[in-house]
Amino acid sequence: MKKILLAVIAAAIVIVAGVVWAMNGLRTAPQTSSSSSQMSTSSTSGSGSGTGSNQKTLIVYYSRTGNTRAVAELIQNQVGGDLFQIETKVPRPKNYRAEVNQNEQEQSDNTLPVLKSKVPNFASYDRVFIGSPTWNMALPQAVVTFLDSYNFSGKTVIPFNTNGGYGVGSVFTQIRSGAKNADRVLQGFSVEGGQETNGILLAIKGNRRVQVSKEVDSWLSRIGQNRK
Numbered sequence: 001m002k003k004i005l006l007a008v009i010a011a012a013i014v015i016v017a018g019v020v021w022a023m024n025g026l027r028t029a030p031q032t033s034s035s036s037s038q039m040s041t042s043s044t045s046g047s048g049s050g051t052g053s054n055q056k057t058l059i060v061y062y063s064r065t066g067n068t069r070a071v072a073e074l075i076q077n078q079v080g081g082d083l084f085q086i087e088t089k090v091p092r093p094k095n096y097r098a099e100v101n102q103n104e105q106e107q108s109d110n111t112l113p114v115l116k117s118k119v120p121n122f123a124s125y126d127r128v129f130i131g132s133p134t135w136n137m138a139l140p141q142a143v144v145t146f147l148d149s150y151n152f153s154g155k156t157v158i159p160f161n162t163n164g165g166y167g168v169g170s171v172f173t174q175i176r177s178g179a180k181n182a183d184r185v186l187q188g189f190s191v192e193g194g195q196e197t198n199g200i201l202l203a204i205k206g207n208r209r210v211q212v213s214k215e216v217d218s219w220l221s222r223i224g225q226n227r228k
């Protein structure tokens with residue numbers, strides 16, 4: 001009963017944040033307590049009991065304006081591994097408003113955009129980081145296509161996220177349910193990135209990149225994944 005109540009409250013928070021995001025058009029970012037937040041709660045699990053050493057590592061990310069890519073690079077600096085960018089076969093709209101509209105349509109129809117390329121030898125990886133921005137409080141559909149395209153059997157999956165200040169939304173829960181047969185899905189990392197609607201594209205640069213790098217390092221230690 002308690003679990004159901006918590007699930008209802010979590011769903012309500014995501015819906016309210018989505019409505020606020022849609023209404024405000026990201027004019028103001030309400031995440032004021034800290035510039036970043038390490039996500040945990042209901043959408044994540046796993047204590048990170050693994051050593052994180054001697055594992056073949058893949059860091060997958062989807063990124064329009066470079067913030068999620070920046071976090072992917074910071075993870076790679078710490079743990080090594082191969083970077084892979086998810087890209088759609090048909091290029092996405094360059095115009096922000098056009099992308100917002102197309103994304104909303106794809107999410108409501110559950111359209112799965114075809115991807116440009118596949119990860120070579122995906123089966124050989126032990127540990128897969130998956131990074132995505134929050135789009136309309138959820139996963140961009142290209143990341144849904146990615147999750148749908150692979151079998152995560154035997155792998156440790158580790159989500160990460162950047163957003164415009166309204167939080168992770170359902171990104172981690174979607175990765176958790178989409179990574180079929182994963183051995184375990186560890187606690188994710190979420191941090192505020194850009195606000196394209198306000199003309200802020202790449203925000204994780206300069207001093208802020210240094211700060212986020214420290215947050216990434218402490219998150220990796222916390223989940224026991226800070227080694228190559």
Ligand SMILES: Cc1cc2nc3c(=O)[nH]c(=O)nc-3n(C[C@H](O)[C@H](O)[C@H](O)COP(=O)(O)O)c2cc1C
Pocket residue numbers: 018021062063064065066067068069096099100103133134135136137138162163164165166167169192193194195196201202
């Ligand atoms: C189509 C679209 C929808 C977005 N929806 C949200 C949202 O619902 N909540 C939010 O906090 N930020 C939202 N954002 C902002 C992005 O999550 C944020 O800028 C993120 O850091 C972008 O990552 P990237 O630079 O890797 O593309 C949206 C951005 C785009 C382009």
